[in-house]
Amino acid sequence: MNTVHLLLAVQDVKPYSGDMGISERKERQRAELREQILQVAKDMVTREGFGALSMRKLADAVEYAPATLYLHFENRDAIARELCVRGFQDLLAAFEPAASVEEPVERLFRLAEAYVKFGLEQPETYRLIFMEDPKLSTELFKDAPEDGAGPRSFGVLVKVFEDLKAAGRIAEDAEPSKLAEVLWAGVHGIVALRLTCTGFKGSPPEELARLLVSTMVNGLPGFKPGKAARKTR
Amino acid sequence: MNTVHLLLAVQDVKPYSGDMGISERKERQRAELREQILQVAKDMVTREGFGALSMRKLADAVEYAPATLYLHFENRDAIARELCVRGFQDLLAAFEPAASVEEPVERLFRLAEAYVKFGLEQPETYRLIFMEDPKLSTELFKDAPEDGAGPRSFGVLVKVFEDLKAAGRIAEDAEPSKLAEVLWAGVHGIVALRLTCTGFKGSPPEELARLLVSTMVNGLPGFKPGKAARKTR
DNA sequence: GTTCATAATGAACGGCGTTCACAAAACGCT
DNA sequence: AGCGTTTTGTGAACGCCGTTCATTATGAAC
Numbered sequence: 023m024n025t026v027h028l029l030l031a032v033q034d035v036k037p038y039s040g041d042m043g044i045s046e047r048k049e050r051q052r053a054e055l056r057e058q059i060l061q062v063a064k065d066m067v068t069r070e071g072f073g074a075l076s077m078r079k080l081a082d083a084v085e086y087a088p089a090t091l092y093l094h095f096e097n098r099d100a101i102a103r104e105l106c107v108r109g110f111q112d113l114l115a116a117f118e119p120a121a122s123v124e125e126p127v128e129r130l131f132r133l134a135e136a137y138v139k140f141g142l143e144q145p146e147t148y149r150l151i152f153m154e155d156p157k158l159s160t161e162l163f164k165d166a167p168e169d170g171a172g173p174r175s176f177g178v179l180v181k182v183f184e185d186l187k188a189a190g191r192i193a194e195d196a197e198p199s200k201l202a203e204v205l206w207a208g209v210h211g212i213v214a215l216r217l218t219c220t221g222f223k224g225s226p227p228e229e230l231a232r233l234l235v236s237t238m239v240n241g242l243p244g245f246k247p248g249k250a251a252r253k254t255r
Numbered sequence: 256m257n258t259v260h261l262l263l264a265v266q267d268v269k270p271y272s273g274d275m276g277i278s279e280r281k282e283r284q285r286a287e288l289r290e291q292i293l294q295v296a297k298d299m300v301t302r303e304g305f306g307a308l309s310m311r312k313l314a315d316a317v318e319y320a321p322a323t324l325y326l327h328f329e330n331r332d333a334i335a336r337e338l339c340v341r342g343f344q345d346l347l348a349a350f351e352p353a354a355s356v357e358e359p360v361e362r363l364f365r366l367a368e369a370y371v372k373f374g375l376e377q378p379e380t381y382r383l384i385f386m387e388d389p390k391l392s393t394e395l396f397k398d399a400p401e402d403g404a405g406p407r408s409f410g411v412l413v414k415v416f417e418d419l420k421a422a423g424r425i426a427e428d429a430e431p432s433k434l435a436e437v438l439w440a441g442v443h444g445i446v447a448l449r450l451t452c453t454g455f456k457g458s459p460p461e462e463l464a465r466l467l468v469s470t471m472v473n474g475l476p477g478f479k480p481g482k483a484a485r486k487t488r
Numbered sequence: 489g490t491t492c493a494t495a496a497t498g499a500a501c502g503g504c505g506t507t508c509a510c511a512a513a514a515c516g517c518t
Numbered sequence: 519a520g521c522g523t524t525t526t527g528t529g530a531a532c533g534c535c536g537t538t539c540a541t542t543a544t545g546a547a548c
Contacts, residue, residue, distance in 0.1 A: 048514085048525085073388075077505060087528045089507080098505065125481060153386050155306075156453040163454035172455065186475070193477030201475070203457050204441070204467045211444030212437075220389040221396035222405065224436050234437045241474030242419070242434070244426030248358060281494090281546095310536060320497045322538080331536065 056094045059084055063101050064108070071146045072102065072154055099157065102150065106158045109147040110171045116140040121178045126185045127239055133179065134209050134231040141213030142227060149217060152210065179206055201238075208234045289327045292317055296334050297341070304379045305335065305387055332390065335383065339391045342380040343404045349373040354411045359418045360472055366412065367442050367464040374446030375460060386447060412439055434471075441467045 062083045066075050077098055081088040095101050117140065120132035141148040151159055162172035183198035212230045215222070224230070237243075295316045299308045310331055314321040328334050350373065353365035374381040384392055395405035416431035445463045448455070457463070470476075 045515095052526095076503080078503075088505085089529080090527055092506075093526070127481065152451055153447070154451075156451050159452055160454035163452060163456075172452075176455075183475075186478075189481075191479045191481060192475045196476050200458050200463065200466055201470070204445075204463055204470060207444030207448055207463060207467070208437070208441045209444070210448055211440030211442070214386070214447050215440055215443055218385055218387075218389050219392055219396060219405075221393035222409075223396075225433050230433065230437055230440065233433055234440070237434070237437060237471045237474075239475055239478060240480075241470075242416075242425045242472055243429050245419075245472060246424045247473075248360065248422075248424060278546095285495095309534085311534080321536085322498080323496055325537075326495070 052094075055084075059091060059094060060101065060104055060108070064105055067105060067146050067150060068144070069146075072150045075102075099155075102154075102158050103161060105147075106151050107162065107171065109144070109151045110159075110162050110175075112144065112147065113137075113140050113151065114171050114175045117175055118178060121181070126182050126189070126191070127235075129182055130205070130235050130239065131232060133182070134205070134235050135228060137209045138213055138227045138231045141209075142216065145217050148213060153214060153217070176202060176206065205235075205238060208238070285327075288317075292324060292327060293334065293337055293341075297338055300338060300379050300383055301377070302379075305383045308335070332388075335387075335391050336394060338380075339384050340395065340404065342377070342384045343392075343395050343408075345377065345380065346370075346373050346384065347404050347408045350408055351411060354414070359415045359422070359424070360468075362415055363438070363468045363472065364465060366415070367438070367468050368461060370442045371446055371460045371464045374442075375449065378450050381446060382450060385443065386450070409435060409439065438468075438471060441471070 059080065063075060063080055066080065066083070075098070077091055078088050080101075081091055091101075095104075117133065117136050120129060120136045123129040123132050151162075162170065168174070168177075179202035180198045183192065183196065183201045186192045187194070187196055187198060209231060212227050212234065216224070216227050292313065296308060296313055299313065299316070308331070310324055311321050313334075314324055324334075328337075350366065350369050353362060353369045356362040356365050384395075395403060401407070401410075412435035413431045416425065416429065416434045419425045420427070420429055420431060442464060445460050445467065449457070449460050
């Protein structure tokens with residue numbers, strides 16, 4: 023009975039053991055082509071931007087007919103989504119080393135610096151992830167409980183403020199996740215404005231990132247509240 | 256002699272005074288059509304986003320042939336640029352009232368609130384201005400000395416910090432324009448992330464805007480510098 | 489009524505994403 | 519070795535798109 027089960031199970035996949043290697047090879051070749059398509063696509067995006075990525079040019083570059091691409095991806099957006107995920111992993115990779123810095127405030131400076139640096143060095147990748155169609159980035163965050171790249175990188179920021187709180191260095195009622203959101207918005211804004219408003223000649227983004235962190239941590243330099251000052255939050 | 260001058264001036268435009276009204280009418284009609292095109296285009300962008308704005312659909316909506324649009328605009332980008340300028344004026348209009356608030360810190364809160372509110376209420380307009388092709392927004396800032404909508408609205412932010420400085424409420428060596436840049440980046444980041452990363456469920460943007468301003472002004476709530484604290488620069 | 493500039497257009501070009509019927513190749517099996 | 523089936527690949531088409539240009543209508547000027 024056990025053997026019968028086994029036999030059936032094997033037949034479900036492949037009848038004879040000797041043929042196992044061949045289907046593995048096909049699967050591997052399939053994966054390799056898929057990989058090649060993605061790499062060429064990534065190159066195109068990096069070089070000319072997402073808007074210049076066309077299925078026809080992409081097919082041409084990998085030397086297949088356009089229709090063949092649809093055997094590996096549902097449509098252009100599916101390719102874009104995959105590039106989005108990988109781009110985000112790159113960002114995370116550039117970002118996370120700074121997460122190991124002990125001192126929380128210093129860590130903040132390093133994280134902000136790394137983030138901005140990535141955005142400026144990989145502008146088209148950054149645009150793809152954060153400035154194109156919302157549909158492309160949704161799966162970075164959606165329904166990903168904890169292991170998704172999105173929540174994970176956000177968690178790095180949150181942890182900074184949690185550490186500060188645990189060390190009793192910020193108020194008990196401070197909300198780490200909200201502070202992290204604000205910081206993220208800040209660095210994103212620095213990068214995004216630089217990438218889009220090229221006409222506006224502002225200060226170097228790295229400098230702005232430092233100023234962002236230092237003001238967020240210490241407040242305006244030498245600030246004295248006036249008489250009619252609003253409550254601090 | 257005065258009469259001769261006048262006569263020549265009139266001849267420069269049209270030979271006889273009776274014909275004056277007709278060329279004026281033609282010019283007016285031309286301007287009206289141009290205006291109609293822009294308004295329909297703005298509607299389309301507001302409703303379906305810039306990506307859904309096509310010359311053919313636009314021509315259809317104004318009941319002209321597509322080619323006719325090119326008698327009034329160089330190309331699609333020219334229309335987009337004009338919409339960009341007008342969108343920015345709308346932003347400025349929603350933004351500037353808060354500029355008249357006396358107390359600088361309160362003014363900051365109001366400005367940030369108005370900015371974020373505009374971005375959320377006019378998402379497609381905001382995207383067009385700040386999140387599409389850089390080419391569309393360049394002329395908002397480029398070579399505009401002082402009167403351009405871009406520099407003017409930025410100036411509103413700068414003035415807040417200048418006022419604080421003039422009142423002796425922030426350090427002498429504080430740099431208003433850089434602080435303004437950081438604040439702008441912050442509010443832009445809040446709006447932009449909300450518009451793009453729809454998958455990420457964050458806190459209400461208005462709340463983030465308040466938190467951004469309050470941390471930038473007062474620093475982290477209850478912050479105590481550690482032993483290895485970085486210079487405040 | 490003829491002349492002439494201007495306004496408007498239809499048709500075309502090249503490019504795009506995507507689909508689908510069909511061909512070619514690879515493979516499983518006897 | 520050869521047959522049937524499944525996988526892999528493709529050419530051609532559809533319906534969009536922005537843009538151009540030769541051609542036609544319009545209507546003022548004389």
